[in-house]
Amino acid sequence: MRKFYFHTPHHAGHAPLDLPQDTIQRMHNGLFRCPLVQAGELMPDLKPLFDNAPVFNPDEWEVDVKVHMLMANQYPCIPNWHCDNVPRGADGEVDYSLTGDEWTVPMLLWVSDGPLTEFLAEPLALSKEPVSHRALAEAIRDHGNPTQPIQPQHWYSMNQRTPHRGTKATEAGWRVFVRLTHRSIAPDRPVLSVMRRHSQVYLDATQFSW
Structure with missing residues (x-):
């Protein structure tokens, strides 16, 4: 019988960046599908991180x-x-x-820091x-797989079959x-603006829909 596999992340390198809380407070809300080669001009506090990203x-x-102020x-x-960037079918559902x-x-x-x-x-x-x-969330719960948080200020590689979830501040x-x-x-949708206008937060791990 065929099995369908979901992966763990791979550590891709330590990337420390001095980002005091007052520095983050002065940053704008973030970027949305911005070309990597342009990102440093728009968010100069993160330019060292972008310039040294482990990519060819x-x-x-x-x-x-996404820049969040969390309570x-x-x-x-x-x-x-969930997994990121899973394509959607003609009905709009992930496939x-x-x-x-x-x-x-x-x-x-x-x-940059927790929650991780x-x-x-x-x-x-x-x-x-x-x-x-x-x-997928129900299958992970039923199988009882052990979990792991990532470390702050480290790069991790993942793909469309690397399940993850947010944790609570x-x-x-x-x-x-x-x-x-x-x-x-990348999704086959036009990018209206690379400047992120808002970063939503979530309040209850049992009540969600997307």
């Missing part, structure tokens, strides 16, 4: 940045298991069958392809999220 051919990559009990990203089981490196993730994104600590093999993010503070995406998997 920087002109083939886009960058997303305790808020999540900076979706607080249940995991359009992603490949093999390990590739089309995305890299970096966060959580990943699987061991690969997951399923007997059938999940039909939605919610179905325990105190007030500022956080910077950076994700690099290779254009080969």
Whole structure:
């Protein structure tokens, strides 16, 4: 019987960046699908990070940045298991069958500090392809896989089959999220503006929809 595999992240290098809280407070809200080669001009505080990103051919990559001011009990990203940049079918629903089981490196993730994104600590093999993010989350819960948080200020590589979820802030503070995406998997939608206008937060890990 065929198995459908989901992966753990791969550590891609330590990338320390001096970002005091008052520096983050002065930054604008972030970037949306911005060409990596342009990102340093728009967010100069992050330019050393962009310039030293562990990628070949920087002109083939886009960058997303989210700057969050979080209060305790808020999540900076979706607080249940999901994968990024999963293609959607004609009905608008995510379709995991359009992603490949093999390990590739089309995305890299970096966060300045907690709350820290959580990943699987061991690969997951399923007997059938999940039909939605919610179905994937239920499968992970049913299998009881161990989990692991990433370290702040380190690059991690992932793909469209690397499940992760946001974790809850325990105190007030500022956080910077950076994700690099290779254009080969970028959504086929126009980018109206590379300047991010808002960064939503999530409040309850059991009540979510996307």
